[in-house]
Amino acid sequence: MISVSGATRVTGVIGDPVTHSLSPALHNAAFAALGIDWVSVPFPVSAGRGAQAVEAMRTVGLAGLSVTTPHKDAVAQAADEVSDAVAALGAANCLVASADGRVRAENTDGDGFLGALLEDADTTVQEKTVAVLGAGGAARAISRACADAGAAGVLIVNRTAQRAEVCAGLAGSVGTVARHADIAGADIVVNATTVGMAPDSAMPCDPALLHRGQIVVDIVYNPSETVWLAAARAAGIRSYNGGSMLVHQAAVAIAHWTGRTAPVDAMRSALRAHLS
Ligand code: NAP
Numbered sequence: 001m002i003s004v005s006g007a008t009r010v011t012g013v014i015g016d017p018v019t020h021s022l023s024p025a026l027h028n029a030a031f032a033a034l035g036i037d038w039v040s041v042p043f044p045v046s047a048g049r050g051a052q053a054v055e056a057m058r059t060v061g062l063a064g065l066s067v068t069t070p071h072k073d074a075v076a077q078a079a080d081e082v083s084d085a086v087a088a089l090g091a092a093n094c095l096v097a098s099a100d101g102r103v104r105a106e107n108t109d110g111d112g113f114l115g116a117l118l119e120d121a122d123t124t125v126q127e128k129t130v131a132v133l134g135a136g137g138a139a140r141a142i143s144r145a146c147a148d149a150g151a152a153g154v155l156i157v158n159r160t161a162q163r164a165e166v167c168a169g170l171a172g173s174v175g176t177v178a179r180h181a182d183i184a185g186a187d188i189v190v191n192a193t194t195v196g197m198a199p200d201s202a203m204p205c206d207p208a209l210l211h212r213g214q215i216v217v218d219i220v221y222n223p224s225e226t227v228w229l230a231a232a233r234a235a236g237i238r239s240y241n242g243g244s245m246l247v248h249q250a251a252v253a254i255a256h257w258t259g260r261t262a263p264v265d266a267m268r269s270a271l272r273a274h275l276s
Helices: 023-034 050-060 072-078 084-089 109-121 137-148 161-170 180-185 227-234 243-258 264-275
Strands: 009-015 038-044 064-067 094-097 103-106 129-133 153-157 175-177 188-191 215-218 238-240
Touching: 009 023, 009 050, 023 038, 023 243, 023 264, 050 064, 050 072, 050 094, 050 103, 064 072, 064 243, 072 103, 084 103, 084 137, 094 243, 103 243, 109 137, 109 215, 109 238, 109 243, 129 137, 129 180, 137 153, 137 161, 153 161, 153 180, 161 175, 215 227, 227 238, 243 264
Parallel strands: 009 038, 009 064, 129 153, 129 188, 153 175, 188 215, 215 238
Antiparallel strands: 064 094, 094 103
């Protein structure tokens, strides 16, 4: 049982809807493992009220907020300061209060993806070609982070061509708009679309385009194994789901808020407990 006093530092997650969010469970597991008097709670904030949530954060003295759909763009605009990633992406998933009451916006998805890849597959994207399926918020953060981390190529495969162009642009000189047929040439293939997310059982690309020389990551974490990921695994391909990225992007938020290294193992156990 979490005990709350006047000294407890309060964080949370805002979204619409937010009741399904696993973030409070991950944050509270981290605070408990660190032995610090902090708590995280879900705050339902209606669409269109993201900027007011930033103001409320200043008013009531929240230490930090995670931010989910549909507020990621609005909070980036309402914050006092933004990180380089937020400036490039125009979207934030983490707000950090500083001692003087100012609010800084961060985007932890890119670092979360790279941290998960390192932990799960013991690899980096350096000198690798990464095919990113999708061009939404997560795909943009991942594409930019891969380019920054030294990927040799970032291939964007997306249903809507204009969004693919924008996403490829975020990867700078290594970003290219690509076709499904190009997926076979990538070292790492990432599903960053919503395709396959429960209750959908569709696949983001034909698994016949995947092969054993690749690493396949589906950043969807519910279900824990999408039909696409199962097909990759059945073909003997190293494949990983989005649970690890979820933990690592939250771990980066914990580090921003507390200044401490996040206890990733405790957070991973909390995720397992909540998904089982
Ligand atoms: P988003 O901004 O809404 O983007 C959705 C993307 O999926 C777009 O590129 C969209 O293509 C594509 N898409 C949707 N339906 C499609 C279909 N039927 N066929 C082909 N493409 C389709 O979503 P997001 O915030 O980036 O999130 C994407 C996924 O990542 C979600 O499942 C989310 O839960 C997951 N995620 C996981 C983590 C993690 O930590 N593991 C973090 C963030 C997000 P168009 O551009 O053509 O519309």
